[in-house]
Amino acid sequence: MTTPILYSLRQCPYAMRSRLAILHARQTVILRDIDMNNKPEEMLLISPKGTVPVLDLGDGKVIDESIDIMVWALTQSDPSNLLYSHDDTQRPAMLEWIKNNDVAFVGALQKYRAASRYHDDNKEEYRDMCCKWLMPIEQRLSQHAYIMGEQPSLVDYAILPFIRQFSRVDKKWYAQAPLPNLRAWLIKHYDDPTFSKAMVSHPKWKTGDEPIVFGNE
Template sequence: MSTKHLKKGDAQPAPPEGGKLRLYSMAFCPYSHRARLALAAKGVPFDIVNINLLDKPDWLTSVQPQGKVPALDAGGGQIVIESLDIADFLDGKFPEPPLWPADADTKARHKKLIDDFGKVTKIFYEAVYGKEKRPLGEYLEEIVAALQPFEDELVAGGNTFFGGTRPGMLDYMIWPWAERAKVPSIINKHEMNFPKDKFPKLLAWRDAMKEEAAVKAQAVDTERHARFSSAYVDGTLDYDSV
């Protein structure tokens, strides 16, 4: 996956050819990662324009007035923003394979779990980017509590994935942080000893997700994620040399 990021002074790319969708992204952004996973899972032809978010090109606001990523150019002047809205849009426009469960109750439960996963992302960002560092054990204790409902959901479902026999919306929407799970340990130079015996289903899910084609196609190495986060924290970030 290309990680070249366009910045101020770079020309706006020509429209994509052949009816492709275009995703304005950032290679290390987990929310852009969500959108890339949804596109890859649908098998939709698309191209990626990565944006340097510290030095944005002037033309970006003509695409997305807030200058945010991810932003999906769906053609015909339609721009979809926010990772969950992009994934929902794609699931409606390209029905196969479906990402949401067909059962209404399961879908509602999975939507709530995606919303609740915000507790995990909040702890993750505090552990990586927070100015007032706490002992990693405190972050770990909070993450373990926040992840318990996800272990319980996999146990209740009886399948490898939240989506059943293959990944679905919940799987893809939480995966970006699973891919980055080792970053707090690397950044803080201290291992977070995740209690493996407490989460056998989630650990099996993690291993299975790593083998999925969409996940492999959009993966970034853990060490690169850590280098990005470290450089962001210490103010030395150069997107294209991470």
């Protein structure tokens, strides 16, 4: 059976969430960390849009949306029950949370990051937009350990890379922000060996390189 190939980028939040799901699903892929300034022809042939992550399943099927990769992996195996299979009513709510993150929060976050980088006077306005979206999560985390309940779910790992980005824009402000439960949640993820494994740095892939096995080695 052909091992799937994952085209990835270490710091890309979309690729990061895909790697986290693959690890939690105990799946095995060949990891190709790419140079976005020199995208490999092999990736562009199967996914012309040229963004990561891209998962080549080796049977003619290609998945090039990060959430679809997460769901694919966890559908193969979900030992931590991140899909909350005990409660089918949660799945639509999870996907709605992720959709809102990918539109509302990511949009505000991009503006906040750009404003910080270029010392824009609108920085605080964009940060407030981010916080408006984060406050319901802060409230949820005051009631239980993870976003959907006492156990981690798909939502936690889908949103984690973007919360990480947010926390790094202005570290001094973030350290004292009115988001204590969110900070504790993020540290909990940082302390998880799975996160460290997802963030291991690999050489940029070039045609002919030895394969890097990632996941359930």
